[in-house]
Amino acid sequence: MREIKELLVQKINELMDNGTVDRVVGWKAGEFCYDVSPAVFTKDEMGEFLYNGFCGANQSKFLVGAATMDIPFRAPNAPEPPAPKKVLALLKPCDCYSYNQLINEHRLDASKVYALGIPCTGMIDINKIKAKGIVGITGIEEKGDIVKVKTIYGDEECKKSEVILERCTVCKGKKHVAGDELLIPDEEAPEVEVSADRMAEVAKLEAMTEAERFEFWRSQLSKCIRCNACRNACPACTCRTCVFDNPNSGVAAKVNTNDFEENMFHIIRAFHVAGRCTDCGECSRVCPQNIPLHLLNRKFIKDINEFYGEYQSGETAESRGPLISYTKEDCEPSIVLERGNN
Amino acid sequence: MFKIALSDITRLYDAITASAELYLPVEKGGEVEFGPYSESALVRLDALQTVKSAKDMFFPFQEDMMKFHMEGKNISVEAAARKDKDFVVFGVRACDARSFSILDKVFLAEPVDTYYQARREHGTVVSLACHRPEETCFCQTFGIDATNPEGDVAAWIVDDVLYWEARTEKGEKLTKKLESVFDTADTSSVEKQQADVKKILNKLPLKELDLTYFTSHPELEIFKRSEWNELSSHCLGCGTCTFVCPTCQCYDVRDYDTGHGIERYRCWDSCMYRDFTMMAHGTNRKSQVERFRQRFMHKLVYNPLRNNGEFSCVGCGRCLKKCPNSLNIVKVAKTLGGGQA
Numbered sequence: 001m002r003e004i005k006e007l008l009v010q011k012i013n014e015l016m017d018n019g020t021v022d023r024v025v026g027w028k029a030g031e032f033c034y035d036v037s038p039a040v041f042t043k044d045e046m047g048e049f050l051y052n053g054f055c056g057a058n059q060s061k062f063l064v065g066a067a068t069m070d071i072p073f074r075a076p077n078a079p080e081p082p083a084p085k086k087v088l089a090l091l092k093p094c095d096c097y098s099y100n101q102l103i104n105e106h107r108l109d110a111s112k113v114y115a116l117g118i119p120c121t122g123m124i125d126i127n128k129i130k131a132k133g134i135v136g137i138t139g140i141e142e143k144g145d146i147v148k149v150k151t152i153y154g155d156e157e158c159k160k161s162e163v164i165l166e167r168c169t170v171c172k173g174k175k176h177v178a179g180d181e182l183l184i185p186d187e188e189a190p191e192v193e194v195s196a197d198r199m200a201e202v203a204k205l206e207a208m209t210e211a212e213r214f215e216f217w218r219s220q221l222s223k224c225i226r227c228n229a230c231r232n233a234c235p236a237c238t239c240r241t242c243v244f245d246n247p248n249s250g251v252a253a254k255v256n257t258n259d260f261e262e263n264m265f266h267i268i269r270a271f272h273v274a275g276r277c278t279d280c281g282e283c284s285r286v287c288p289q290n291i292p293l294h295l296l297n298r299k300f301i302k303d304i305n306e307f308y309g310e311y312q313s314g315e316t317a318e319s320r321g322p323l324i325s326y327t328k329e330d331c332e333p334s335i336v337l338e339r340g341n342n
Numbered sequence: 343m344f345k346i347a348l349s350d351i352t353r354l355y356d357a358i359t360a361s362a363e364l365y366l367p368v369e370k371g372g373e374v375e376f377g378p379y380s381e382s383a384l385v386r387l388d389a390l391q392t393v394k395s396a397k398d399m400f401f402p403f404q405e406d407m408m409k410f411h412m413e414g415k416n417i418s419v420e421a422a423a424r425k426d427k428d429f430v431v432f433g434v435r436a437c438d439a440r441s442f443s444i445l446d447k448v449f450l451a452e453p454v455d456t457y458y459q460a461r462r463e464h465g466t467v468v469s470l471a472c473h474r475p476e477e478t479c480f481c482q483t484f485g486i487d488a489t490n491p492e493g494d495v496a497a498w499i500v501d502d503v504l505y506w507e508a509r510t511e512k513g514e515k516l517t518k519k520l521e522s523v524f525d526t527a528d529t530s531s532v533e534k535q536q537a538d539v540k541k542i543l544n545k546l547p548l549k550e551l552d553l554t555y556f557t558s559h560p561e562l563e564i565f566k567r568s569e570w571n572e573l574s575s576h577c578l579g580c581g582t583c584t585f586v587c588p589t590c591q592c593y594d595v596r597d598y599d600t601g602h603g604i605e606r607y608r609c610w611d612s613c614m615y616r617d618f619t620m621m622a623h624g625t626n627r628k629s630q631v632e633r634f635r636q637r638f639m640h641k642l643v644y645n646p647l648r649n650n651g652e653f654s655c656v657g658c659g660r661c662l663k664k665c666p667n668s669l670n671i672v673k674v675a676k677t678l679g680g681g682q683a
Contacts, residue, residue, distance in 0.1 A: 031548070031672055032477060032478075035668035037668045039575070040575070062576070135390075135477070136475070136545075136546075137477050138477065138547060151477075152477070152542060153474070222370075222371075223370065223371050223373055225393075225582075225585045225586075226585075227582040227585050227612070228615075229581075229666050231580075232579055232666075233578055233666050245615075245617060250599075253581075253617070254596070254609050254610070254611060254612075254615075255403055255609040256598060256607075257406065257598040257605045257607050286578075286580075286582075286666035288393055288582050289371075289373050
């Protein structure tokens with residue numbers, strides 16, 4: 001990881017010096033060794049640039065604002081920024097899919113971005129470390145397959161494979177499907193291990209009886225506090241005004257009289273991103289209640305694959321998803337009814 | 343001081359439920375929240391924190407206020423019942439226990455919020471001392487002693503024994519009803535644990551967080567700091583921090599159209615949302631930096647200005663744990679106040 005960071009900083013400086021880009025969307029340290037934040041850096045600010053095993057979040061959506069400097073959060077009285085050069089995006093192989101998809105949906109202007117592909121061997125999920133009962137953390141060090149954790153209660157260690165983000169256990173591979181340049185060629189990048197079957201959890205849900213499945217989702221979705229973190233982090237959720245934020249829509253981005261809407265909110269969202277969701281897993285990562293929201297999306301992906309043939313959203317920036325392209329071979333809508341009767 | 347072995351703890355739960363409802367940290371869908379006790383409930387007194395804070399017990403996430411029924415041209419109004427049964431909230435940590443006195447100053451000031459008042463009157467708080475604080479804890483900043491929590495009753499778990507000490511009249515009343523399940527205990531085990539935990543609290547990375555900047559500088563100066571832009575630049579505008587916060591107190595009153603009437607209810611609202619305090623003319627905070635600034639100005643500046651220097655934060659650390667982009671009150675305090683920690 002340290003070598004990658006050195007290579008990366010060298011490359012970023014090079015791209016800034018030769019005028020390709022004037023800023024980069026990267027990471028900044030937080031309070032602890034693991035709570036990194038996304039941030040935009042100019043050449044002068046590179047001293048604070050950080051890259052470590054906790055930089056797992058998908059930053060593609062951040063580029064929607066950063067690429068245009070039309071940062072939606074800029075203060076109304078802030079001075080107009082100078083006409084910008086390109087912004088540098090650092091894409092892990094999995095980030096490429098959301099990046100392509102956003103270009104495909106005309107939500108991200110690729111001409112304003114210079115995308116650098118960076119290799120990845122799996123990012124750490126701090127919640128998985130804490131779930132092992134390791135708390136009071138003061139330092140974390142990755143040594144090959146081992147994660148060494150220093151805490152105020154003593155030193156601990158765990159296997160990296162046990163504490164990587166869920167998305168990394170079902171890694172889509174080391175190949176970058178987008179980007180203007182690669183930090184190191186994909187062939188030379190270290191191999192990634194896929195330790196889980198992406199559809200295994202979905203298959204488990206499918207094997208349940210209707211009542212069991214209902215109970216599973218009730219127990220999960222009733223935890224929802226309607227914080228909207230899933231929606232706000234989701235790269236497929238880039239509507240300028242979400243229907244739940246429209247005061248005239250009759251629904252709200254808050255809790256309702258009963259938990260019907262909490263349940264429906266997630267199902268509506270899953271439908272809305274169906275065929276566009278790249279399965280990046282941000283929704284589940286940011287959920288404060290650890291609701292496995294990605295399983296809703298994966299069920300849609302599995303169904304789409306079965307009905308229309310294998311399709312990976314974001315594989316290219318030009319593909320038309322099966323739900324928005326008609327072919328004579330498409331299954332009839334009645335397939336839903338047939339399956340429902342089983 | 344009284345004690346009961348943890349192996350006998352269901353006797354205590356049963357004794358409480360004989361005269362009152364009992365709410366305590368229970369696990370549901372893999373996460374721990376305050377919920378009603380039942381024989382099948384997976385009680386998790388070992389969990390340091392629930393996701394939502396214990397404020398949910400007095401100022402619930404969602405609360406019915408009234409119903410309007412329509413029949414032809416007649417409308418009848420039915421007020422929702424106020425809480426009228428006694429209940430016990432068991433296992434409240436020191437940080438959450440302090441939050442109630444901060445919320446009281448809002449909800450019990452004139453005009454009194456009768457929904458909240460009814461819950462406060464009927465609720466008895468049994469707090470639980472911490473013995474394994476985490477790196478995100480900074481309750482010490484607010485003079486909170488995690489080893490000696492506030493509440494009607496304070497409790498400690500040392501090894502496999504629960505110690506119990508009434509602190510208020512309400513606590514005494516509850517304890518009287520439960521005497522048959524307790525043995526008397528001396529305070530030595532608890533005192534030893536308190537001394538040990540204080541040593542741990544001293545090692546916490548945020549123990550010296552300094553907030554004096556926010557009470558020693560004019561509010562407008564703090565309001566105008568340019569750092570708010572950078573601080574909020576990666577805020578997603580979700581409501582996570584506000585909804586897990588023990589002291590966030592904003593709510594919305596909404597009407598739900600049932601088709602044959604209206605259900606009026608209130609629910610937690612978040613100043614991070616773009617429709618927050620939306621009025622006829624629109625919203626008064628159009629950008630996320632304004633919304634973000636409002637939240638932290640409220641906690642660190644406005645609240646102390648109006649409440650004798652009391653911050654609207656108890657150092658529970660939930661926002662540090664839960665923000666998707668690792669923004670939190672500590673980051674704001676250090677950036678603006680240069681606070682050491």
